[in-house]
Amino acid sequence: MSAKRYWEDFKPGEVTIHGPRLVTREEIIAFAAEFDPQPMHLDEVAAGATILGGLGASGWHSCCLLMRIIADGFVNHSHSMGAPGVDEVRWLKPLRPNTQVRVRATVLETRAPKSRPDFGFVKCLFEMLDEQDVVLTTLTSPLMITRREGNAGA
Amino acid sequence: MKYFEDIAVGERIPVGRHTFKADEIKTFAARFDPQPFHLDESAAERSHFGALCASGWHTAVVWMRLMVDARRRMMDAARARGEPVAAMGPALGFRELKWMKPVYVDDTIDYTSEIIAARISESRPDVGLLSIRSIGINQHGEPVISFISTTFVERRPGTP
Numbered sequence: 001m002s003a004k005r006y007w008e009d010f011k012p013g014e015v016t017i018h019g020p021r022l023v024t025r026e027e028i029i030a031f032a033a034e035f036d037p038q039p040m041h042l043d044e045v046a047a048g049a050t051i052l053g054g055l056g057a058s059g060w061h062s063c064c065l066l067m068r069i070i071a072d073g074f075v076n077h078s079h080s081m082g083a084p085g086v087d088e089v090r091w092l093k094p095l096r097p098n099t100q101v102r103v104r105a106t107v108l109e110t111r112a113p114k115s116r117p118d119f120g121f122v123k124c125l126f127e128m129l130d131e132q133d134v135v136l137t138t139l140t141s142p143l144m145i146t147r148r149e150g151n152a153g154a
Numbered sequence: 155m156k157y158f159e160d161i162a163v164g165e166r167i168p169v170g171r172h173t174f175k176a177d178e179i180k181t182f183a184a185r186f187d188p189q190p191f192h193l194d195e196s197a198a199e200r201s202h203f204g205a206l207c208a209s210g211w212h213t214a215v216v217w218m219r220l221m222v223d224a225r226r227r228m229m230d231a232a233r234a235r236g237e238p239v240a241a242m243g244p245a246l247g248f249r250e251l252k253w254m255k256p257v258y259v260d261d262t263i264d265y266t267s268e269i270i271a272a273r274i275s276e277s278r279p280d281v282g283l284l285s286i287r288s289i290g291i292n293q294h295g296e297p298v299i300s301f302i303s304t305t306f307v308e309r310r311p312g313t314p
Binding site: 034035036037038040050051052056058059060063064065067068071072075076080081082083084085086087088089090091118 | 185186187188189191201202203209210211214215216218219222241243244245246247248249250251252253281301306
């Protein structure tokens with residue numbers, strides 16, 4: 001008997017907080033070196049001369065960290081089937097080294113497609129927050145979660 | 155890289171291609187997206203994906219890496235011709251990201267980006283804003299990822 005959550009267990013308006021996770025200078029630079037080797041994500045001096053005004057994580061790194069935090073926080077405790085995409089991501093403020101981030105997840109809507117009885121969508125707004133609750137990144141995505149109904153015994 | 159004024163809507167950038175190996179799919183997933191169908195062959199076979207497949211975030215960040223490399227080649231070529239090089243980035247975000255098909259082990263994704271809109275920033279008139287649609291297509295010709303990003307690019311110095 002699994003205690004994992006099904007689509008039916010998510011209700012619009014539900015707000016949960018996940019994390020915290022300390023983001024170090026070393027991991028910002030390591031991610032950038034591998035996936036986004038631009039000076040603003042790699043080197044303090046070079047970053048100071050850019051619009052970021054100092055070393056900041058790649059926006060894609062923020063997305064990946066957010067994914068990891070919600071995977072640990074609730075996605076892996078749900079019958080997740082992944083996601084078909086992301087409606088929108090806004091990189092509002094730079095993620096600086098040694099920031100302790102958390103992710104606030106708000107369920108915006110739940111929808112069960114008539115053509116597919118096996119899963120439903122749980123559209124969520126995810127906000128990455130720093131220690132002062134300043135929103136650094138927002139991400140809106142419809143998650144696919146297995147439905148309890150029609151999956152008896154799953 | 156060209157200045158905002160030199161970039162035409164409709165311009166396409168061949169970004170590059172990448173083959174996703176099982177080891178890197180699992181390594182990436184263990185760091186950032188530890189869901190069973192990205193981590194383990196047998197768990198993936200039992201899932202609706204039917205086989206191990208890359209995290210969608212992995213497919214996206216590989217585009218970023220290839221794009222940075224492609225831009226660097228363009229910048230080096232411009233410098234070699236004695237042309238000035240405009241600063242680009244950071245991006246403000248993206249929208250309409252779609253993962254149309256899973257990326258399975260040994261799939262090769264070919265990425266292309268296209269400038270779909272260009273305007274001067276209202277908050278920072280010294281920079282332009284580009285909307286770029288990026289698409290990744292697998293070896294069967296099927297699109298697997300698509301998104302529209304928005305990024306800053308430097309304007310030509312002295313442009314009113």
